[in-house]
Amino acid sequence: DTGVSQDPRHKITKRGQNVTFRCDPISEHNRLYWYRQTLGQGPEFLTYFQNEAQLEKSRLLSDRFSAERPKGSFSTLEIQRTEQGDSAMYLCASSTRQSAQETQYFGPGTRLLVL
Amino acid sequence: AQKITQTQPGMFVQEKEAVTLDCTYDTSDQSYGLFWYKQPSSGEMIFLIYQGSYDEQNATEGRYSLNFQKARKSANLVISASQLGDSAMYFCAIPISGGYQKVTFGIGTKLQVIP
Numbered sequence: 579d580t581g582v583s584q585d586p587r588h589k590i591t592k593r594g595q596n597v598t599f600r601c602d603p604i605s606e607h608n609r610l611y612w613y614r615q616t617l618g619q620g621p622e623f624l625t626y627f628q629n630e631a632q633l634e635k636s637r638l639l640s641d642r643f644s645a646e647r648p649k650g651s652f653s654t655l656e657i658q659r660t661e662q663g664d665s666a667m668y669l670c671a672s673s674t675r676q677s678a679q680e681t682q683y684f685g686p687g688t689r690l691l692v693l
Numbered sequence: 694a695q696k697i698t699q700t701q702p703g704m705f706v707q708e709k710e711a712v713t714l715d716c717t718y719d720t721s722d723q724s725y726g727l728f729w730y731k732q733p734s735s736g737e738m739i740f741l742i743y744q745g746s747y748d749e750q751n752a753t754e755g756r757y758s759l760n761f762q763k764a765r766k767s768a769n770l771v772i773s774a775s776q777l778g779d780s781a782m783y784f785c786a787i788p789i790s791g792g793y794q795k796v797t798f799g800i801g802t803k804l805q806v807i808p
Contacts, residue, residue, distance in 0.1 A: 609794065611794075618800065619800055619801075620697075620784050620786070620797075620798030620799055620800050620801055621738065621784075621798050622798075623789070623795045623796065623797070626794050626795070628794075633794070634794065634795065667736055669736075669738060671738070679726055679743050679745060681728065681740055681743060682728075682740075682796060683740060684730070684737060684738035684739070684740075685737065686735065686736055686737040687736040687737060687738075689736065
């Protein structure tokens with residue numbers, strides 16, 4: 579049983595550059611989530627997909643951010659024209675509804691540093 | 694809106710002793726769940742334990758148990774027989790509203806286990 583994987587694990591980029599992160603969920607999970615975590619804070623919800631449909635986006639997700647899940651499997655999160663304030667850990671999680679409890683399982687995260 | 698409060702920024706515990714990490718919450722939902730996650734320095738969020746608001750018994754999972762007091766809106770995590778590997782950040786979380794798709798986290802408690 580493989581868990582959620584994310585790639586890359588670390589990314590250093592210069593301000594103004596575009597970056598793209600990938601998330602591969604647990605194979606039988608139809609829901610996929612993106613979170614951002616800054617230093618000293620808990621994760622903050624960004625967006626989530628049910629299969630290939632993006633059902634909700636947080637106000638944190640500015641126009642420079644775009645997420646896709648084209649075939650309902652892996653997902654990508656792209657940040658265009660990065661800013662120093664984008665430096666954070668980006669976490670992906672997946673879940674499936676099996677009972678009244680629906681637990682999100684997280685990947686190892688991608689640490690982004692914008693110089 | 695749903696909210697999680699974790700008032701202990703850091704805790705120390707002697708190896709093999711038990712420790713309680715506090716979590717209080719605010720929700721307008723009648724039915725809800727509470728989650729605890731562990732985040733080691735590597736960054737991955739590891740699911741530990743879940744408590745449903747209508748569960749009659751406090752949740753237990755190995756060395757982890759929840760002291761759930763619904764009337765006080767608290768869901769404290771108890772770790773028994775602490776091990777050095779328990780040193781990590783611990784986050785309490787609650788779904789934001791309705792379904793379990795959006796989860797809000799507290800700011801976490803840093804636990805350090807002393808040999």
